[in-house]
Structure formats: structure tokens, C-alpha cells
Amino acid sequence: MDNFIFAMMVFAFVGAVTPGPVNLLATSTAVQQGSIQAFKHVLGASFAYAGVVYLSGSMLSTVSDKLPMLESSMQLVGSGFLIWLAYKIASAPVGNIEVEQKTTSGWVTGALAQLLNPKAWLVAMS
Numbered sequence: 001m002d003n004f005i006f007a008m009m010v011f012a013f014v015g016a017v018t019p020g021p022v023n024l025l026a027t028s029t030a031v032q033q034g035s036i037q038a039f040k041h042v043l044g045a046s047f048a049y050a051g052v053v054y055l056s057g058s059m060l061s062t063v064s065d066k067l068p069m070l071e072s073s074m075q076l077v078g079s080g081f082l083i084w085l086a087y088k089i090a091s092a093p094v095g096n097i098e099v100e101q102k103t104t105s106g107w108v109t110g111a112l113a114q115l116l117n118p119k120a121w122l123v124a125m126s
Contacts, residue, residue: 015123022113022120029105037105044107048114049124056124078122085118 017023022045030038064071114120 011123011126015119015126018119020119021117022110025105025113026110033105040106041110041113044110044112045114046110047107048111049120052114052120053124056121060125074125078125081118082122 022042026038026041026045029041060074
């Protein structure tokens, strides 16, 4: 049991600290608006992610009980999406990004970014 808990802790840590849209937005917010606004963004994203984990866990538990054959196809589709996303990031053009205006980021922005984050859904489903 201790090995299982350790493995889940490492998996959760890797899922949380690897670059994703929410991490990039939080870093950008901290640079442009300060740590207080970035904290609000991260707080909203954290609450939203708890909801994502709960929803995906309860839905996938029900689906996998009823349709066990669906599990392997979901793994293949999720893996394919992550590979495609990694390719798109690796092949994206590199250049200077000009920011025209400052926008306010807060807990609502963090929560929405997390709810729309495909990486969060895939990690939670794993």
C-alpha cells in the first residue's frame, strides 16, 4: 500500500509542475501583476482542479464498470492527444510576443483556465 501511495504522489507532483496552460498563465500573471494576483489565479485553478478530479473519477469509475473495453481506447486516444500536443508545442514558431494591454487575472480566470485545460482532464482521468 505504501508503494501505491508513493507512486500516486509522484504522479500528482509531475502532473502539477509540468508546463501547462495554467502554469504558464500563473507565471505570466506573477511577472506582470505580482504575486498576489498570481496567488488568486493559482487558488482558483486549484479549486477547479479538485472538481475536475472528482468529476472525472466518478464518471470514469461508472463508465469502466459498465464498459471495460472502453478503457484501452480512452488510453490510446489520450496518449495520441498528448503526443499531438507535444508535437505542436515543439514545432511552434519561436518569436517575440508583444503584449498590448494588461489584463487582470484572478481566481475566476484560473478556474476557467483549469476547467478548459485538456492536460488537467487527462491527468485526472489517469
